[in-house]
Amino acid sequence: MxxxxxxxxxxxxxxxxxxxxxxxxxxxxxxxxxxxxxxxxxxxxxxxxxxxxxxxxxxxxxxxxxxxxxxxxxxxxxxxxxxxxxxxxxxxxxxxxxxxxxxxxxxxxxxxxxxxxxxxxxxxxxxxxxxxxxxxxxxxxxxxxxxxxxxxxxxxxxxxxxxxxxxxxxxxxxxxxxxxxxxxxxxxxxxxxxxxxxxxxxxxxxxxxxxxxxxxxxxxxxxxxxxxTYAAVMGLLEEQMTSRRDQQELLEVLEISIAQSLPDVPSFADQARRHATSERTLRRRLAECGTTYEALVDGVRRERVEQLLRRPGPTLRDVARQAGFSDVRALRRAVRRWHGVTPGRLRAGI
Known part of the structure; x- marks a missing residue:
């Protein structure tokens, strides 16, 4: 890849x-x-x-x-x-x-x-x-x-x-x-x-x-x-902004990378190498953002599935393949976990 x-x-x-x-x-x-x-x-x-x-x-x-x-x-x-x-x-x-x-x-x-x-x-x-x-x-x-x-x-x-x-x-x-x-x-x-x-x-x-x-x-x-008061609050906001910017950029780049790679998903080790950091450091940075790599992958897959189900053309097999699931059964399990319904019911309600 x-x-x-x-x-x-x-x-x-x-x-x-x-x-x-x-x-x-x-x-x-x-x-x-x-x-x-x-x-x-x-x-x-x-x-x-x-x-x-x-x-x-x-x-x-x-x-x-x-x-x-x-x-x-x-x-x-x-x-x-x-x-x-x-x-x-x-x-x-x-x-x-x-x-x-x-x-x-x-x-x-x-x-x-x-x-x-x-x-x-x-x-x-x-x-x-x-x-x-x-x-x-x-x-x-x-x-x-x-x-x-x-x-x-x-x-x-x-x-x-x-x-x-x-x-x-x-x-x-x-x-x-x-x-x-x-x-x-x-x-x-x-x-x-x-x-x-x-x-x-x-x-x-x-x-x-x-x-x-x-x-x-x-x-x-x-x-x-x-x-x-304005100057004091602005100083605090600047500090928060610097920290927030670093976290936001990390999440955005990781999710874009995952989305661009589907149906394949880059391994966590691959992502660490791309960011020129260790797996331990990258895992710690994601924890500071309140998330994990697995959660990011799950979120990107969920978004891709919902986008595909909005279209009339793709079959469930197509959706499963394009979102990186091993088969339709894995797709059904994921959709039920996300939405509590089957992919067919979700498609009808979108």
Whole structure:
């Protein structure tokens, strides 16, 4: 097998479905779902997030775990605008240490730029960018993977902008309204909740997910601005970012390597050699990320199986072969472990 060296993703604002995130969105999703008498803890437990784990400040969850929970929550609540509800329910403390930096920033624009800079530490599930344009100060939210389940993609876009507006009103002024909001998904049946929340023109079927701040608001001083506190928190965030970047890059490169090699899987010894390190050191680094090589392989195979089952053409034998399983029986055992159903039932429900 040729030795493949995947391109390293940019660490600054990149986001990958292989990365791990803080479970802030899932915690608020569980709270909002409770109001519908939908209790997500059994579902969270099914994907490895029991109650004790969810209370851990050090917890990181994968995009796969998050996407599974979001998709099922939308189905169980029957709320097509669940992302709006979850975003609007949040507080700045939901963003952890970056939230405190935002509160202590000098202006709203400084707060936005800080949030974008440290998005990898805030639990964001979209890729944020911001810059001044003729229209105003423009905030963009890109999906981490264009092939995301449509219901998850809609949820993430809604949650992203709803949380930004809610947190801006809490921290800078309840009267805040964007100049405009654009969503890349098609118009929903009921657009009322959008205009009620954003209080501005909302466009659907746009080229990108985009929210425009008035420049006067971007320049507005933050009520809680504190240069000393801001500098202290920024120092802590820089330390966390350095550690986080190293871990994220390691996971992304390993998962890309595994995905590119399927149906074969590079041995752990091969991966250690590619990283010019010992097996012991690589195993320790993965433990610091809260995972193992076996778990990464399992996750990549799971993603490949789900992608293949979405297509009408591949037979179960094709799926098993392309995902690196020895036979269809091994594929069936894996799918039942992941989803609790057969591959046929899973394909029908995707």
């Amino acid at each position: 040729p030795d493949k060296h995947p391109r390293m993703p940019s660490p600054g604002t990149s986001r990958s479905t292989s990365a791990t995130i803080q479970p802030n969105i899932l915690r608020y999703l569980a709270l909002v779902s409770d109001a519908y008498d939908v209790h997500l803890q059994p579902l969270l437990t099914d994907v490895g997030l029991d109650e004790a784990v969810m209370r851990s400040a050090a917890l990181r969850v994968s995009y796969r775990q998050g996407s599974v929970v979001i998709r099922r929550a939308v189905e169980l609540t029957g709320d097509a605008h669940l992302g709006l509800r979850v975003g609007a329910a949040q507080h700045l403390t939901a963003w952890g240490l970056p939230g405190f930096a935002l509160m202590a920033a000098d202006t709203l624009r400084d707060a936005i730029d800080t949030g974008v800079r440290f998005q990898n530490l805030s639990g964001a599930m979209v890729v944020w960018s911001a810059r001044p344009e003729d229209a105003g100060y423009v905030l963009r939210a890109e999906l981490p993977d264009p092939a995301l389940d449509p219901s998850v993609a809609v949820f993430l876009a809604e949650e992203a902008f709803a949380s930004v507006v809610a947190l801006t009103r809490l921290s800078a002024g309840a009267e805040f309204a964007p100049l405009s909001v654009g969503f890349a998904f098609r118009p929903p049946h009921d657009t009322g909740p959008f205009t009620e929340l954003f209080r501005c023109p909302v466009r659907f079927g746009a080229a990108e997910n985009r929210l425009v701040f008035p420049m006067a608001w971007a320049a507005r001083p933050m009520p809680g601005r504190d240069p000393v």
